[in-house]
Amino acid sequence: xxxxxxxxxxxxxxxxxxxxxxxxxxxxxxxxxxxxxxxxxxxxxxxxxxxxxxxxxxxxxxxxxxxxxxxxxxxxxxxxxxxxxxxxxxxxxxxxxxxxxxxxxxxxxxxxxxxxxxxxxxxxxxxxxxxxxxxxxxxxxxxxxxxxxxxxxxxxxxxxxxxxxxxxxxxxxxxxxxxxxxxxxxxxxxxxxxxxxxxxxxxxxxxxxxxxxxxxxxxxxxxxxxxxxxxxxxxxxxxxx
Amino acid sequence: xxxxxxxxxxxxxxxxxxxxxxxxxxxxxxxxxxxxxxxxxxxxxxxxxxxxxxxxxxxxxxxxxxxxxxxxxxxxxxxxxxxxxxxxxxxxxxxxxxxxxxxxxxxxxxxxxxxxxxxxxxxxxxxxxxxxxxxxxxxxxxxxxxxxxxxxxxxxxxxxxxxxxxxxxxxxxxxxxxxxxxxxxxxxxxxxxxxxxxxxxxxxxxxxxxxxxxxxxxxxxxxxxxxxx
Numbered sequence: 001x002x003x004x005x006x007x008x009x010x011x012x013x014x015x016x017x018x019x020x021x022x023x024x025x026x027x028x029x030x031x032x033x034x035x036x037x038x039x040x041x042x043x044x045x046x047x048x049x050x051x052x053x054x055x056x057x058x059x060x061x062x063x064x065x066x067x068x069x070x071x072x073x074x075x076x077x078x079x080x081x082x083x084x085x086x087x088x089x090x091x092x093x094x095x096x097x098x099x100x101x102x103x104x105x106x107x108x109x110x111x112x113x114x115x116x117x118x119x120x121x122x123x124x125x126x127x128x129x130x131x132x133x134x135x136x137x138x139x140x141x142x143x144x145x146x147x148x149x150x151x152x153x154x155x156x157x158x159x160x161x162x163x164x165x166x167x168x169x170x171x172x173x174x175x176x177x178x179x180x181x182x183x184x185x186x187x188x189x190x191x192x193x194x195x196x197x198x199x200x201x202x203x204x205x206x207x208x209x210x211x212x213x214x215x216x217x218x219x220x221x222x223x224x225x226x227x228x229x230x231x232x233x234x235x236x237x238x239x240x241x
Numbered sequence: 242x243x244x245x246x247x248x249x250x251x252x253x254x255x256x257x258x259x260x261x262x263x264x265x266x267x268x269x270x271x272x273x274x275x276x277x278x279x280x281x282x283x284x285x286x287x288x289x290x291x292x293x294x295x296x297x298x299x300x301x302x303x304x305x306x307x308x309x310x311x312x313x314x315x316x317x318x319x320x321x322x323x324x325x326x327x328x329x330x331x332x333x334x335x336x337x338x339x340x341x342x343x344x345x346x347x348x349x350x351x352x353x354x355x356x357x358x359x360x361x362x363x364x365x366x367x368x369x370x371x372x373x374x375x376x377x378x379x380x381x382x383x384x385x386x387x388x389x390x391x392x393x394x395x396x397x398x399x400x401x402x403x404x405x406x407x408x409x410x411x412x413x414x415x416x417x418x419x420x421x422x423x424x425x426x427x428x429x430x431x432x433x434x435x436x437x438x439x440x441x442x443x444x445x446x447x448x449x450x451x452x453x454x455x456x457x458x459x460x461x462x463x464x465x466x467x468x469x470x
Contacts, residue, residue: 027295027314027318027332028295029314029318030295030312031312053332077373077374077375077376078373078374079371079372080371100372101374102375102376102377102378102379103294103332103336103374103376104336104339104376104379104383105379106332107331107332107333108333108336110333122340123340123382124340124379124382124383126412127410127413128378128409128411128413130378171312172310172312172329173293173295173297173312173313173329174312176295176296176331177332178331180331180333224311225311226311
């Protein structure tokens with residue numbers, strides 16, 4: 001019998017080791033696996049490289065994980081936002097490395113990793129400083145630049161509904177990076193708002209098929225990062241269950 | 242009300258002017274900030290599908306205070322609504338729409354635009370700034386048409402339309418049309434051509450506020466915009 005569910009957030013992230021590359025779903029404050037990020041703070045793995053579109057908001061979730069000092073490098077497309085205080089401070093103090101990748105290239109590098117594609121050529125960044133040092137090729141008279149796949153050891157992803165096979169749905173635009181990150185990690189760890197009996201999710205409504213999911217934990221009332229930021233909540237280590 | 246023809250458009254009037262050039266049935270991506278205003282001025286009878294990089298087609302207007310859901314946001318991370326017919330998709334599909342040439346028009350802001358349509362809008366190159374690019378480079382090369390909506394000059398009066406961009410490029414030769422507060426300028430094979438200018442300005446006035454050579458002196462017309470606060 002296949003049952004990917006685990007009993008606790010702690011158990012879900014227990015397999016993550018020092019030095020891991022981790023994809024973290026979310027865009028801005030939507031679709032972030034905030035509870036899994038907090039569990040990872042409590043778990044304590046260090047020297048991590050994180051991949052997300054942004055670089056965390058306020059002092060919760062991804063931002064709290066950065067603040068804990070467990071992260072060596074951030075790979076993202078847009079680390080600046082009105083709420084990204086932690087990253088900005090750490091970057092200016094040279095306590096964290098940054099690799100900026102255009103958003104579409106970031107998404108496609110993740111997808112490529114999940115699909116077994118060994119790299120791809122894109123026109124994005126041609127003529128810009130971000131193309132420097134990269135291999136070029138001409139297709140149909142236009143110049144393209146080579147980009148590598150971006151695989152991960154682990155992905156932390158927030159979903160809406162799930163079943164024990166790991167089939168997933170996502171809420172509204174919180175889908176963003178979730179499906180491609182599930183594909184691209186060796187071990188995909190998902191927090192779902194509700195785990196339903198097998199067959200309850202109609203097959204045509206499944207967004208991410210369970211083949212891309214390894215560990216699953218139910219988090220019935222996920223925190224709203226926006227609300228926590230508005231209330232200036234700081235994550236206190238030891239708070240995850 | 243003054244009878245003197247206005248020498249510049251308000252931001253909302255620029256947004257209105259951009260909206261007139263978006264055709265019925267177009268798939269459109271509006272950049273964060275000023276370009277978002279364009280959605281308010283689509284002419285009646287045109288059905289436009291708005292795309293947002295985070296994975297939305299068919300974005301509707303701002304939600305009412307009781308409709309806000311932070312799982313439904315646009316690329317600027319602001320709450321939005323969905324129109325009937327809208328859809329959600331993951332990020333790789335969203336950028337396949339952009340990079341695959343499926344988006345008809347994107348409207349972007351700019352720090353500088355060069356005489357050949359190079360766009361600089363992601364970095365001022367300042368050594369202490371934190372680099373951040375988002376989807377700007379993807380939109381610049383991927384959208385079928387790139388409209389730039391911008392003030393013609395910086396707050397200190399420097400021209401934003403220049404022979405060569407001093408700032409790092411977002412994309413080379415990508416801009417199709419510039420909509421500023423004093424002119425509509427097409428980027429053509431023959432260089433920059435003024436299509437329309439603010440009624441209160443002469444062609445030479447526009448040229449004097451621009452650091453690249455402009456054509457269209459004999460053909461340009463006055464921008465006709467309604468009063469918008």
